[in-house]
Every structure is written in C-alpha cells, then in structure tokens.
Amino acid sequence: MRQNQFDKTGSLRPPIVVVLGHVDHGKTTLLDYIRRTNIVQKEAGGITQRIGASVGITKEGKKITFIDTPGHAAFANMRSGGTKVADVAILVVAADDGVKPQTKEALEYIFSAQIPFIVAATKIDLPSASIDKVRSDLEKEQVLFEGRGGDVPLLAVSGKTGQGIEELLEMINLVSELHEIKGNPEGVLEGVVIETGKDRRGVIISIVVREGTLRVGDQIVTDTQKAKVRGIFDFNEKPVKIIGPGEPALILGFSEAPSVGSKIWRLNEKTLIQKVDEKKKLTEIKLGEGQIATILKAKNAGSLEAIIANLPKEIVVLFSGVGDVNESDVFLAKSSKAKIFAFESKISGSVKKLAETEDIDIETFNIIYKLFERFDELIKKAQIEILGKAEIIASFPYENKRVAGCRVLTGKISKTDDLRLVRDEKELGQIKVLSIKKGKDNIDLVKQGEECGVLFTPQLDFKIGDVIISVRK
Numbered sequence: 001m002r003q004n005q006f007d008k009t010g011s012l013r014p015p016i017v018v019v020l021g022h023v024d025h026g027k028t029t030l031l032d033y034i035r036r037t038n039i040v041q042k043e044a045g046g047i048t049q050r051i052g053a054s055v056g057i058t059k060e061g062k063k064i065t066f067i068d069t070p071g072h073a074a075f076a077n078m079r080s081g082g083t084k085v086a087d088v089a090i091l092v093v094a095a096d097d098g099v100k101p102q103t104k105e106a107l108e109y110i111f112s113a114q115i116p117f118i119v120a121a122t123k124i125d126l127p128s129a130s131i132d133k134v135r136s137d138l139e140k141e142q143v144l145f146e147g148r149g150g151d152v153p154l155l156a157v158s159g160k161t162g163q164g165i166e167e168l169l170e171m172i173n174l175v176s177e178l179h180e181i182k183g184n185p186e187g188v189l190e191g192v193v194i195e196t197g198k199d200r201r202g203v204i205i206s207i208v209v210r211e212g213t214l215r216v217g218d219q220i221v222t223d224t225q226k227a228k229v230r231g232i233f234d235f236n237e238k239p240v241k242i243i244g245p246g247e248p249a250l251i252l253g254f255s256e257a258p259s260v261g262s263k264i265w266r267l268n269e270k271t272l273i274q275k276v277d278e279k280k281k282l283t284e285i286k287l288g289e290g291q292i293a294t295i296l297k298a299k300n301a302g303s304l305e306a307i308i309a310n311l312p313k314e315i316v317v318l319f320s321g322v323g324d325v326n327e328s329d330v331f332l333a334k335s336s337k338a339k340i341f342a343f344e345s346k347i348s349g350s351v352k353k354l355a356e357t358e359d360i361d362i363e364t365f366n367i368i369y370k371l372f373e374r375f376d377e378l379i380k381k382a383q384i385e386i387l388g389k390a391e392i393i394a395s396f397p398y399e400n401k402r403v404a405g406c407r408v409l410t411g412k413i414s415k416t417d418d419l420r421l422v423r424d425e426k427e428l429g430q431i432k433v434l435s436i437k438k439g440k441d442n443i444d445l446v447k448q449g450e451e452c453g454v455l456f457t458p459q460l461d462f463k464i465g466d467v468i469i470s471v472r473k
Contacts, residue, residue, distance in 0.1 A: 011182060011183070012176070012177060012180070012181060012182055013181060013182060013183035013244070013245040013246035014055075014062070014063040014064055014065050014245075014246035014247065015064055015065065015088050015172060015173070015175075015176035015181050015246065016067065016085060016086050016087050016088075016210070016246060017064055017065065017066050017067065017086060017087070017088045017090060017172055018067045018085070018088075018089050018090070019031060019066060019067070019089075019090045019092060020089055020090070020091055020092065020106035020109060020110065021090075021091055021093060021102065021103055021106055021122075022092075022093070022094070022097070022100040022102040023102055024094070024097075025092045025097065025100070025103070025122055025123075026092055026094060026123055026159050027092050029122070029159030029160065030090075030092060030120065030122060030159040030165075031066060033159045033160075033162055033165055034066070034165065034169075035054055053065055053066060053067055053194060053206065053208060053235060053248035054066040054235070055235045056169050056172075058169045058170055058173050059166060059169075059170075060173075062173050063246070063247075064172050064173065064176075065208060065235075065246055065247065065248050067085065067086060067208070085192040085210070085261075086113065086115055087115060087116075087176060087179070087181045088115060088116055088117065088118070088172055088175055088176060088179075088181075089106075089110045089113070089115055089116075089117040090117065090118050090119075090120050090168070090172070091103070091106055091107065091110065091118070091120070091138075092120050092122050093119060093120070093121055093122065093137070094121075094122050094123045095121040095122060095123050095126070095129035095131055095133070095134055095156065096123050096126045096128040096130070097123075098133050098134060099134075099137035099138060099140075099141060104141060107143070116151075116175050116178075116179055117152060118152070118153045118154075118155065118171055118172065118175065119134065119138060119143070119145075119152060119153070119154045119155070120155055120157045120164075120168060121134040121154060121157065122157055122158065122159060123158065124156040124157060124164065125160055125163065129156075131154065131156050134154070135154060144451050146396075148439060149405075149437075149438055149439050149451045149453070150393075150394065150405065150451055151405050151464075153171050153175070155167055155171060178395070178464050179464060179465070180463070182245075183209075183210065183212075183244070183245020183246055184211060184212070184245065184357055185212065185213045185244045185245055186212070186213070187212045188211060188212055188265070188266075189209070189211065189212030189213065189214060189218075189264070189265055189266040190209070190210045190212060190263065190264070190265065191207040191208065191209045191210065191220075191263070191264035191265075192207060192208055192210065192261065192262070192263060192264070193207055193222070193258050193259065193260055193261060193263075193264065194206050194207060194208055194248075195260065196258070196260060198257070201231075202252060202254075202255075203252070203254045203255065203256060203257050204250050204251075204252060205250070205251050205252075205253075205254055205257065205258065206248065206249070206250055207248070207249055207250075207251060207264060208246075208247070208249075209243055209244060209245055209246065209247055209248075209249070210246070211245055212245070212266070213242050213243070213244050213245075214229065214242065214243045214249070214264075214266075215229070215241060215242045216229050216230070216231060216232055216241050216242075217229060218266055219266065219267040219268075220253070220265065220267065221266075221267050222258040222259075222262040222263065222264055223262060223263070224258065224262075225255075225256060225258050226267070227253035227254040229251055229252070229253045230252040230253045231251065231252040232249050232250070232251050232252075233251075234247070234249060235248050235249070290314055290379070291314050291315075291316045292314060292315055292316065292379070292382055293316055293318050293336055293337060293338035294315055294316065294338055294339050294340075294341055295317075295318055295319045295320070295329055295333055295338050295339070295340045295341070296308070296317055296319075296320040296321075296343070297320070297321055297322075297324070297325050297340070297342045297345040298320075298322060298342075298343040298344060298345060299322070299323075299343065299344035299345050300322060300344075301322050303368075304320055304321075304322055304343070306368070307368065307371065308320060310372070311375070312375060312376075312379060314375075314379045314382065315375050315378075315379070318336055318338050319332055319338075323345065324345050324347065324348065324351075325340060325342050325345055325346075325347045325351055326351060327350075327351060327354055329351075330351060330354050330355050330358055330360050330362075331358075333358075333360045334358045334360055337425070339363065340355075340360065340362040340363065341362075341363050341364075341365065341371060341374075342362060342364045343364075343365050343366075343368065343371060344365075344366055345364070347364065359424055381427075384471045384472070385471060385472040386410075386411070386469055386470070386471055387412065387414075387417065387470040387471060387472055388408060388409075388410055388411030388413045388414075388417070388448075388469070388470040389408070389409045389410045389467055389468070389469050389470075390407060390408045390413050390446070390467065390468045391407050391409055391465070391466075391467055391468075392404045392405065392462055392463070392464055392465065392466045392467070393405050393406065393407050393451070393464060395464060396453060398455060401459055402459065402462070403437075403453045403455050404453070404454045404455075404456070404462055404466075404468070405452075405453055406446075406451065406453070406454050406468060407449075407450075408446050408448050408449065408450050408451075408452075409448065409467075410448055411470065412445055412446065412447045412470070413433075413436070413445070413446050413454075413468065413470050414433075414444060414445045415433045415435070415436055415444045415445070416433075416444075417433070417470040417471075418430070418470070418472070419431045419432065419456070419469065419470055419471075420468070420471060421460050421466060421467075421468060422466065422467045422468075422469055423465070423466045423467070428462075428466070429460050431456040431468070432456060432457055433454060433455070433456050434455045435454075435455045436452050436453070436454055436455075437452060437453040437455075438450070438451075438452045454468065456468075
C-alpha cells in the first residue's frame with residue numbers, strides 16, 4: 001500500500017501541465033520522449049498512454065503531470081465549462097514553421113485560462129529551425145518573453161534528440177514553484193475527468209486530482225452521476241488505495257461514463273459546495289467604488305439586526321446569519337473576496353484551520369462599538385483614490401536586488417506616484433519607484449495593458465500575484 005506522504009497543511013504538489021500547439025508541431029514526439037526517459041528510469045515508473053496523462057520526473061525526482069488527451073478535447077471542454085484543470089501550459093511551436101492557426105487557437109485557450117505558460121520551440125534539430133522566428137511570430141500575437149518586458153520563457157527542444165527536455169522539465173518545476181501551486185490532501189476533494197473508456201472491468205474514468213484525496217470506497221459524484229470507487233490505479237496502472245493532489249489516476253465505479261471535463265466531488269462535500277454557490281447567487285452584489293464586501297455572523301438575531309440596521313452604506317453584506325462561523329462562510333468569503341466579521345460567535349478549530357489554509361481573515365468582536373470602529377477604519381482606507389493598479393507577473397534578479405515584472409491592470413503607474421504593495425487585499429507596505437523599464441528603455445509612465453519592469457525601494461519581499469497600487473490621498 002502506498003503511503004500518504006503529503007504535507008497535511010497544504011504543500012507544493014506536482015503541477016498539472018497541458019501541452020498545446022499546431023497539429024504537426026511535435027506535441028506527441030515531445031511527450032513520447034518524456035515517456036521513454038521515465039520508462040528507462042524504472043525506479044520512477046513507466047507511463048501509460050491509456051490513462052490520459054503522463055508523469056515526467058525532473059533529475060531532482062520531482063513529478064510533473066502532463067495531460068495527454070489526443071486533440072486536447074478535454075482542455076477545450078473544461079475551459080468552456082469554466083473548469084480549471086491545468087496549472088501550466090506548454091505552447092509547442094515548430095522552429096522550422098512558426099505560428100500557425102492552431103497555435104493562435106491554443107494561445108486563446110491559454111489566455112482565457114489565465115495560467116502561466118512556457119513556449120517550447122520544437123524540431124530545433126532541423127537545419128531550417130529558427131528560434132528567432134518563433135520569438136518574432138509570437139511577439140506579434142502579444143506574447144511577452146523573459147528579458148523583453150514579460151515573463152514567458154522560451155526554450156529550444158527536440159523530441160527526437162532530447163535536446164532541452166531536461167531544461168523544459170526544470171522550467172516547469174520553477175514556474176510551478178513561483179506560482180506556489182499547492183494542494184491540501186485534507187481539503188475538499190476536487191478532481192477532473194480527462195478521459196473515459198471501457199474494458200472487461202467496466203467503465204474506466206481517467207482523472208487528475210487538483211485538491212483533496214480520493215480513496216477506494218469513497219462515494220463520489222459529478223453533476224449528473226454518482227458512484228462508489230471500486231478501484232484506483234496510478235499512472236503505472238498499479239492498484240493503490242489513495243491518490244492525492246496533482247496526481248492522475250484511473251478509477252472504477254461508474255456505471256456510465258461522465259463527460260470529459262466533469263468535476264468530481266466527494267458526495268457530502270458537493271452538498272456543502274452547492275450551498276455556498278446558492279448563497280453566492282442569492283447575495284451576489286456588484287460593489288461600487290469604496291464599498292467593502294462582508295459576511296456577518298452574530299450569536300443571536302437581536303445583535304445581528306442591530307448591527308445591520310446601523311451599517312454605513314460602504315459596508316455591503318453579502319451574507320448574514322446567526323450562529324457560529326462555519327466552513328461554508330469561509331468558502332463564500334474566498335469565492336466572493338469578502339471579509340468575515342463575527343460578533344460573539346464561536347469559531348471551531350477546524351474552521352480556523354480551513355480559514356488559514358484558504359488565507360481568509362476572520363475578525364471577531366465582543367464589543368459592538370469596536371466592530372464599528374473597524375468598519376470606519378476600512379472605509380477610510382477604501383476612500384483613497386486609486387490612480388492605477390499593476391499585477392506582478394514575474395521576478396528578475398538585478399545586481400543584489402529584484403525587479404518586478406508588471407502588467408498594468410487599470411489606470412497608470414508613474415515613477416513619481418505614491419505606491420502601495422498589496423497581497424490578497426492586505427497592504428504590505430509603501431514603496432517608491434527607482435526606475436521603470438520597457439524593454440531596454442527607461443520610462444516614466446506605463447498605462448493600462450502595458451508591461452514593464454519596476455525597481456522599487458524598500459525591497460519588500462514581493463511575490464508573483466502581488467499588486468502595486470498607485471494612490472492619491
């Protein structure tokens with residue numbers, strides 16, 4: 001029996017990677033080479049095409065799960081259904097051919113999925129191969145490469161000779177670490193169907209687990225079907241008792257095959273998620289400038305009514321209820337980016353742990369005027385005029401410092417602005433711009449939609465996904 005060695009608090013998991021590109025640009029050859037490499041490394045295990053996924057292993061022994069569905073129908077179906085399956089994409093472009101119609105289609109999938117990607121210039125062993133052509137063609141499609149104002153890596157590879165394959169696996173691992181791709185084996189189960197089939201054992205479903213742990217005997221459901229897991233097989237088709245975050249598996253138990261792209265939940269957890277979704281639909285409100293989304297819980301109805309009756313107009317209540325703060329409150333706060341305020345309500349240890357895992361703040365109060373003082377404080381912060389926002393999408397070393405690769409989301413960012421560094425709506429500190437670069441040019445201003453490199457002081461410990469906000473008090 002395979003041991004569960006996952007970090008129970010949520011840790012980096014194997015990234016799930018989709019390989020996309022034009023029909024003859026070497027996707028299959030690339031994955032075949034990765035398969036052969038790992039079959040030779042017998043201690044790492046072989047790979048079967050039948051499971052719908054491949055597992056690559058870096059020289060350090062770290063696993064990478066590749067979605068390996070022909071035509072990538074699964075990926076297309078999942079995107080159209082709003083399901084996120086892949087963490088990272090590899091865009092394959094033949095270095096002797098350049099960008100083709102399906103390359104552009106693949107780029108649309110990647111941009112709509114909003115996932116990081118790496119460009120693999122394949123067939124680099126051919127005499128007519130030109131990595132410069134690949135770079136030039138893709139820059140015309142708004143792809144911004146590392147060292148040229150963006151964060152997209154470009155690697156030269158060959159699925160025939162193996163050139164660049166190790167570097168590609170290492171780059172995937174680096175990108176997944178930068179984006180902190182994590183999974184919590186004790187979290188709510190979330191799997192995605194990537195392929196279906198049938199043999200003498202019955203209906204076989206190929207899945208990848210994004211979150212939680214699937215066990216033999218679990219009652220699982222999709223939107224339309226229910227099953228008891230009779231068997232689980234890992235990527236070597238060896239029977240196992242459990243499968244964890246980032247791992248592919250074959251499962252037995254369904255009487256009919258669900259659709260490719262379907263989500264899989266544990267039965268009791270789907271009910272919880274549906275309740276959260278219902279709350280969100282019933283209470284979804286568009287926030288105006290300076291308004292703050294909140295979830296209110298109170299020990300009794302009288303206290304809750306008194307709080308709601310005296311709320312400033314800037315405090316928008318998405319959901320309110322009497323009783324303890326529970327798991328569905330945390331999930332709702334995560335999905336709607338709301339703050340949770342509890343007045344004399346209890347919070348169990350398991351809910352506190354969940355809130356910590358999901359990075360949700362729960363603020364508790366026993367004195368009502370202290371609660372309203374907190375509201376006033378938040379309102380004052382929200383009333384600062386925002387001139388522009390930029391997301392940090394990359395990090396580059398510069399001498400003994402780090403340069404933040406940024407994309408301006410709204411407004412503008414100027415060298416003379418008063419700036420704040422923000423993570424998950426929490427201010428990390430005030431910063432000043434030392435320089436802004438676009439390509440090799442020093443500039444003073446970047447506008448919405450533009451990308452640049454920003455060197456600022458003090459050197460706060462920024463991460464990809466943090467936001468730089470330009471404000472006027």
